[in-house]
Amino acid sequence: MVVGDFPIETDTLVIGAGPGGYVAAIRAAQLGQKVTVVEKATLGGVCLNVGCIPSKALISAGHRYEHAKHSEQFGIKAENVTVDFSKVQEFKQGVVKKLTGGVAGLLKGNKVDVVYGEAYFVDSETVKVMDEKSSQTYKFKNVIIATGSRPVEIPTFKFSKRVIDSTGALNLPEIPKKLVVIGGGVIGIELGSAYANFGTEVTFIEAADDILVGFEKQMTSIVTRNLKKKGAEIFTKASAKSVEESETGVKVTFEINGEEKVVEADYLLVSVGRRPNTDELGLEQVGVEMTERGIIKIDKQCRTNVPNIYAIGDIVEGPQLAHKASYEGKIAAEAIAGEKAEIDYLGIPAVVFSEPELATVGYTEASAKAEGIEVVAAKFPFAANGRALSLNDTDGFLKLVTRKEDGLVIGAQIAGPSASDMISELSLAIEAGMTAEDIAMTIHAHPTLGEITMEAAEVAIGSPIHIVK
Numbered sequence: 001m002v003v004g005d006f007p008i009e010t011d012t013l014v015i016g017a018g019p020g021g022y023v024a025a026i027r028a029a030q031l032g033q034k035v036t037v038v039e040k041a042t043l044g045g046v047c048l049n050v051g052c053i054p055s056k057a058l059i060s061a062g063h064r065y066e067h068a069k070h071s072e073q074f075g076i077k078a079e080n081v082t083v084d085f086s087k088v089q090e091f092k093q094g095v096v097k098k099l100t101g102g103v104a105g106l107l108k109g110n111k112v113d114v115v116y117g118e119a120y121f122v123d124s125e126t127v128k129v130m131d132e133k134s135s136q137t138y139k140f141k142n143v144i145i146a147t148g149s150r151p152v153e154i155p156t157f158k159f160s161k162r163v164i165d166s167t168g169a170l171n172l173p174e175i176p177k178k179l180v181v182i183g184g185g186v187i188g189i190e191l192g193s194a195y196a197n198f199g200t201e202v203t204f205i206e207a208a209d210d211i212l213v214g215f216e217k218q219m220t221s222i223v224t225r226n227l228k229k230k231g232a233e234i235f236t237k238a239s240a241k242s243v244e245e246s247e248t249g250v251k252v253t254f255e256i257n258g259e260e261k262v263v264e265a266d267y268l269l270v271s272v273g274r275r276p277n278t279d280e281l282g283l284e285q286v287g288v289e290m291t292e293r294g295i296i297k298i299d300k301q302c303r304t305n306v307p308n309i310y311a312i313g314d315i316v317e318g319p320q321l322a323h324k325a326s327y328e329g330k331i332a333a334e335a336i337a338g339e340k341a342e343i344d345y346l347g348i349p350a351v352v353f354s355e356p357e358l359a360t361v362g363y364t365e366a367s368a369k370a371e372g373i374e375v376v377a378a379k380f381p382f383a384a385n386g387r388a389l390s391l392n393d394t395d396g397f398l399k400l401v402t403r404k405e406d407g408l409v410i411g412a413q414i415a416g417p418s419a420s421d422m423i424s425e426l427s428l429a430i431e432a433g434m435t436a437e438d439i440a441m442t443i444h445a446h447p448t449l450g451e452i453t454m455e456a457a458e459v460a461i462g463s464p465i466h467i468v469k
C-alpha cells in the first residue's frame, strides 16, 4: 500500500461503467448497498461512447441522406443533396454527450460514488485504483467486474492512421471514397453499410462462407442483395493477406479461390472480433477462473469461482451485446442482495442495424431441430403488410418458431424495416411463456408493422387472413 493510502470501504465495488457496470451499480444502490463504481475512461463504456450509440447515429444520418436522394417513388425529387460530414460527426457526438451526461446524473441520483482510474486487484477484497498521479485502495464486500472488451488486433494489420478499428471508423474526418472492411460480422456490416449509404465504395472481405454468421441465410441474402445494389463488393471464403499503407491510402491483398487479388482504398477497417479486458486486472492474484481466451467463468448468478467476485458483460460467455451486459448487471446486483435472480438467455434478442434490419430471439428452426424440438415455423412477408407498403419498404419477412406440441413461442427471426423494434414483442412472448394463439388473439393496431407478428402467429395456428393458406 502507498504510504498514506488509507483504504476506502464500500459494500459493492463495480469495475467499469459500461452498460453492464453502470446498470449493476444503480441496481445495487437501489437494493440498499453502498456502491462505488470505478471507470478508467468515460461513463457509458464502449456502448455509449464508441459502440451502439454513435454507430446508430451514423447509420441514421446515412439513411437520411439515402432517402433524401432517392424518394422519387413518393413524387419527391431532390437535387444537389449534399453531406456536411463534420455536422454528422457533431450530431453523433451530441447524442453521445447527452447520454453519458445522463448516466452521470443517474449514478449521482442513486448515490453511487464514481471514481476515475484503473482498478487492479490486490486480493479478493481489495483493489487499487490508479490514475496518472495517485493511487487509492478500496476494500469491498463484493465486486462486480464489468471491464468490457476491445477490438482484436491482427499482427499483419496493425492499427494505424489508415488501418482502423471500429472507433477509428466512427471518427473519420471525411467520407472515404473507398473503404475495405475485413470481417463481415455485425460491426463490420453496420459500419460498412453506413458508409455505403454516404456513397463510399465498400469492399467486404470475409473468411466464412457468408456474412453475419449466426443469422439465417434467408436473412443475410437480403442484406447482401441490398449492399450490392449500393455498389458494395462482398468476397466470402476470402482471406486477407497483407496491407501496404501510404500517406493517402491502403492496398489490401487477399486470396479467394486460390487467387490473389488487390484492392485499393482510403481506409481499411479491421473488424474481426473483440477480446475481453481481463488481462490487465491482476485476476491471477485472486484465482478467478478463466477460459484460454480470457473469458471469465460464471454461474447462473454471474458469480465466479471466488464467491464475492462477480463478472458480467463482454468478459463472460455469450453474445457481446449491451442489453445482455445490463441484464447480467441486474442479476449480479440482485444475487449480491441475496435475491434468487438467475440468468436465462433464451429471451435475449440480437439485432443487426443493416438494410434491412435483422433481429433474432430464442431458437431458430435449425437450432430447435438440432435439440430435437419439433417446431412449426410460420412465416409472413413484409410485402403483404399495408404499413410496409405505405413506407415503400417491403423487403423481408418475420418467422415465428413455435413448439409443435403446444404452440409455445420459442423463437423468432425478422428481416425487415424496424425489425430492431419489433423483436421486443417476441422477447416478451418468450419471457411470458405465450403461445402463437396468444399473439394471434392480441389486437394489433392497424396499419402497423406490428401486425406482421400477429399475422405470422395466425399462420402458425393455421388461420392466416392476409395470405392464402
Ligand SMILES: Cc1cc2nc3c(=O)[nH]c(=O)nc-3n(C[C@H](O)[C@H](O)[C@H](O)COP(=O)(O)OP(=O)(O)OC[C@H]3O[C@@H](n4cnc5c(N)ncnc54)[C@H](O)[C@@H]3O)c2cc1C
Pocket (backbone or CB within 6 Å): 015, 016, 017, 018, 019, 020, 021, 038, 039, 040, 041, 042, 043, 044, 045, 046, 047, 048, 050, 051, 052, 053, 055, 117, 118, 119, 120, 146, 147, 148, 149, 166, 167, 187, 277, 280, 281, 312, 313, 314, 315, 320, 321, 322, 323, 324, 325
Ligand atoms: C461499433 C460497435 C457497435 C456496437 N453496437 C451494438 C448494438 O447496436 N447493440 C448492442 O447490444 N451492442 C453493440 N455493441 C456491443 C456493446 O457495445 C458491448 O456489448 C457493450 O458495451 C458491453 O458492455 P460492458 O459493460 O460489458 O463493457 P464496456 O461497454 O466495454 O464497458 C467497460 C468499461 O470498463 C472500463 N474499464 C476497463 N478496464 C478497467 C479497469 N481496469 N478499471 C476501471 N475501468 C475499466 C472501460 O473503460 C469501459 O468504460 C457494439 C460495439 C461496437 C464496438
